[in-house]
Amino acid sequence: MANREDAALLVQLAQWGSTMGIEEAQHAIWSDTFDPETASAEDVLVSRILTWGETVGTLTKNGLLDTDLVLDWLWVSGLWTRVGPAAVKLREKHGVPELYENFEALATRQG
Template sequence: MADREDGALLVQLAQWGSAMGIEEAQKAIWAESFDPDTASTDDVLVSRVLNWGETVGTLTKNGLLDTDLVLDWLWVSGLWSRVGPAAVKLREKQGVPELYENFEALATRQG
């Protein structure tokens, strides 16, 4: 069950996201012209969403942030649907299946 600490951390994540330009990145990945199938981690905006999502996923995986609270706040599965293909391509290229696994797991949990 979420508590005040979870709420405070969630606000800090929102602030960090804002400071790193997560709104700009989300706007880009939701644009009609954005193609998830051709997206690349070379695109700084795609990487920004992936890194932010992986941080949120890691915090929830390790019980440092309430998962239900996060899933109520963010459409994680929607974000992953847009940038996940770029993450999968990078995994295959680097031979590292763990890349962005916590973001993907959180998105899968949301359905």
């Protein structure tokens, strides 16, 4: 069950996201011209979403932030649908299946 500490951390994540330009990145990945299949983690805007999503996923995985609160706040599965293919390509390129695994797990949990 979420508490005030979770709420405070959620607001801090929103502030960090704003500082790092998450709104610009979201606009880019939701654009009609964005193609998830050709997207690359080398694109700074895609990378922002991946980094931010992995951070949120890691916090929830480790019980430091209430998962239900996050899933009520964010459409994690939608974000992963857009940038996940870029993460998978990066995993394959470097042979590191753990890259962005917490982001993906949180998205899968949301369904």
